[in-house]
Amino acid sequence: MLIPCPANRYQVEHAERLRRTFHALTGRHLIDPALSPEVAAEALFHAPFAILSHDTTPDPLLTYGNQTALNLFALSWEELTRIPSRWTAEAPNRAERARLLAEVTARGFIDDYSGVRIARTGQRFLIERVTVWNLTDDAGRYGGQAATFREWRSV
Numbered sequence: 001m002l003i004p005c006p007a008n009r010y011q012v013e014h015a016e017r018l019r020r021t022f023h024a025l026t027g028r029h030l031i032d033p034a035l036s037p038e039v040a041a042e043a044l045f046h047a048p049f050a051i052l053s054h055d056t057t058p059d060p061l062l063t064y065g066n067q068t069a070l071n072l073f074a075l076s077w078e079e080l081t082r083i084p085s086r087w088t089a090e091a092p093n094r095a096e097r098a099r100l101l102a103e104v105t106a107r108g109f110i111d112d113y114s115g116v117r118i119a120r121t122g123q124r125f126l127i128e129r130v131t132v133w134n135l136t137d138d139a140g141r142y143g144g145q146a147a148t149f150r151e152w153r154s155v
Helices: 012-026 037-045 067-073 091-107
Strands: 050-054 062-065 109-118 124-136 142-149 151-154
Touching: 012 037, 012 050, 012 062, 012 109, 012 124, 012 142, 050 067, 062 067, 091 109, 091 124, 091 142
Parallel strands: none
Antiparallel strands: 050 062, 050 142, 109 124, 124 142, 124 151
16 A cells, blocks of 8 residues: 555545444544545544554554654654554563454454554654554455554653
């Protein structure tokens, strides 16, 4: 997947999957539901909150990060979409992260995750009140997981 931009309509199909599954599981909206898919995809990429997703491979790879997430993790799009999502947490925190993702797989979503993450620069930051949810395609087949958060602070 290429970096969301006007030429690829800000990855509108993936943005719609993020919006649809988030709303179906939580009853809330990531962004204004009245926006057209194209406008919503651009708004999601430039939103002031972080949103990321990963795929279903055995060591899930990140598939999406909006500009806020790219800035927080100090990664380019190309770097972000080539790394396992577990690399966003330090090694001692990975077991807790794995437990969390297993709980999300079983329950559909969680709304209360907090944990320390690490940027490429080594900067650590605490993310709080994170919502993590399962992504599914239009037929309901599991397609990975996504996370969003509005609160973070350096540690």
